Amino acid sequence: MSLFDAWMASKQALYDEMKWQRVHLTSLFYRGLREEEMALGGDDFYRWGFKACRAEVDKMLEYVHRYGMVPRKFEPEDMFHPSTLET
Amino acid sequence: MLKLTMTCGPYDRAQALIDKRVKPEGIDLDITVNPKNPGSLTEGPQGPYDAAEFYTGHYMADLATRSLGYTAIPIFVKRMFRHSYIYINNKSGIKSPADLNGRRVGLQTWFTSAAIWARGALEDDWGVDIRSITWVAQREVSIGGWKPPSWLKLEFVPKGQEQFDLLALGDIQGALTTRLWAPKNPPQYRLSFSQPWRGRARLLHSDGVFSHHAYPAHQNRAPGKGAVGRHEFVRRLDGIEAGPLR
Numbered sequence: 418m419s420l421f422d423a424w425m426a427s428k429q430a431l432y433d434e435m436k437w438q439r440v441h442l443t444s445l446f447y448r449g450l451r452e453e454e455m456a457l458g459g460d461d462f463y464r465w466g467f468k469a470c471r472a473e474v475d476k477m478l479e480y481v482h483r484y485g486m487v488p489r490k491f492e493p494e495d496m497f498h499p500s501t502l503e504t
Numbered sequence: 505m506l507k508l509t510m511t512c513g514p515y516d517r518a519q520a521l522i523d524k525r526v527k528p529e530g531i532d533l534d535i536t537v538n539p540k541n542p543g544s545l546t547e548g549p550q551g552p553y554d555a556a557e558f559y560t561g562h563y564m565a566d567l568a569t570r571s572l573g574y575t576a577i578p579i580f581v582k583r584m585f586r587h588s589y590i591y592i593n594n595k596s597g598i599k600s601p602a603d604l605n606g607r608r609v610g611l612q613t614w615f616t617s618a619a620i621w622a623r624g625a626l627e628d629d630w631g632v633d634i635r636s637i638t639w640v641a642q643r644e645v646s647i648g649g650w651k652p653p654s655w656l657k658l659e660f661v662p663k664g665q666e667q668f669d670l671l672a673l674g675d676i677q678g679a680l681t682t683r684l685w686a687p688k689n690p691p692q693y694r695l696s697f698s699q700p701w702r703g704r705a706r707l708l709h710s711d712g713v714f715s716h717h718a719y720p721a722h723q724n725r726a727p728g729k730g731a732v733g734r735h736e737f738v739r740r741l742d743g744i745e746a747g748p749l750r
Contacts, residue, residue, distance in 0.1 A: 420508075420555060423521055423528035424579040430520035463517065467578040474578075477617075478564055480624040484634065485653030486565040486615060495567055498575045 418500045425465060432461070466504040467497055510555040511536045512581060557581050561617035562647060569648030589618055589682055590626070596677035601630035608638045610667040610679035613645040614658060619680040640676050642667050 439448040454462060464470055474493040482490040494502060512518050514537050520526040522535055536553070558574055566572045592598045598607070604626065611619040626632035638657040652658050661667055668683070670676045 419528040419531050420510075420533075421577045421579060423526055423531075423533070424518075424577075424581075426526040427520040428517045430526060431517045463580075463583060465579050470578055470580060476624070477560065477620060480620050481561065481564045484614070484620065484623060485656055486561075486647075486650065487568045489568070491564070491567045496564065496576050498577050501577045504578060 418504075421466075421501050421504060428463065428465065467493070467502050468504065505532045506530060507532045507534065508554040509534045509536070511538050511553045512557055513537070514539050515581060518581070559615070559617055561615040561620045562645070565615050565647045565650065571648045590622055590678065590680055591671060592678045593671050593674055593676075596674060598677060601626055601632050604678050605633050605636045607677040608640055608659075608675065610640045610642065610661070610670060610676045610681065612642045612667075612681055612683075614639065614641055614652070614656075615645050615647060616680075616682070618682045622680040640667070640670065 435451065439451070471493045474496070478491050478493065478496075481487055508531050510533055512522075512535065514522070521533070522537055527533065558572075558576075563572065563574060563576060566574075590601075592604075596607070598604060613619075623632075623634050627634050635655050635657075638659060640659045640661055642661050644660055661670060667676070667679055667681065671679050
């Protein structure tokens with residue numbers, strides 16, 4: 418969990434920096450693209466954490482089963498360290 | 505304090521960890537940055553890293569046997585829409601995704617995360633029958649004694665040949681790959697879905713599912729990091745609208 422928390426903190430540090438990218442970045446369209454991106458995906462569109470990503474993980478597990486890579490459909494709970502299931 | 509080693513790519517979202525502005529509590533973390541294909545670099549000079557990115561598809565395929573010795577944490581280091589990694593040979597007569605049915609289509613391995621998402625999207629959203637296609641993999645991978653299911657038509661790229669060359673020659677008519685083949689390459693081999701922005705909102709809101717990979721990690725001494733998903737954007741066949749997304 419300590420490692421998980423550190424990754425989350427690192428991503429948050431990036432989000433904080435990105436608020437300044439509109440000024441620091443050499444780009445004509447960055448700010449507009451960023452605002453559009455956040456309008457679609459929310460403030461934290463690069464989602465990490467078990468609950469936030471469960472639907473996506475479950476969909477991929479469905480594909481992995483559908484395409485014959487595993488003998489049965491696994492659940493997202495089967496694949497992560499138990500300490501991270503509440504994230 | 506627990507000493508651990510970890511490797512990851514030079515991602516902006518990892519930079520605070522890499523330059524130690526952020527430190528995991530109770531862990532002295534020694535990070536090695538791998539600029540190229542970090543998912544394959546789980547082995548360090550002193551043996552395996554304690555935590556590393558890893559391929560989600562491979563990890564999921566190993567769940568039945570747990571032969572890899574990794575445990576994932578839900579950090580998806582790299583996320584992207586894999587719809588835009590589908591290539592076709594424009595001379596092949598493929599006008600819409602469903603035209604891939606019955607054709608020969610390349611992929612890196614059957615287990616490649618990007619290709620898993622792309623197959624799912626092609627089948628669920630664009631009427632592609634995955635079983636009708638002869639799949640031509642660049643590499644053979646066997647995880648936990650995996651045997652291809654009986655319905656799967658899986659071949660391999662002949663030794664000494666590259667998948668791109670097969671696409672150029674028309675031996676395969678399409679390919680799902682994480683390699684960057686367009687737009688630098690000649691126009692006859694362009695991206696199938698070439699409208700980067702279109703369809704993005706639908707994808708994001710269709711059913712909460714983003715294309716992504718998860719990167720589990722070594723469990724030698726600690727849970728590793730999870731990983732991935734990057735976003736890219738839905739592209740369309742030239743002149744053809746992408747099909748409805750649920």
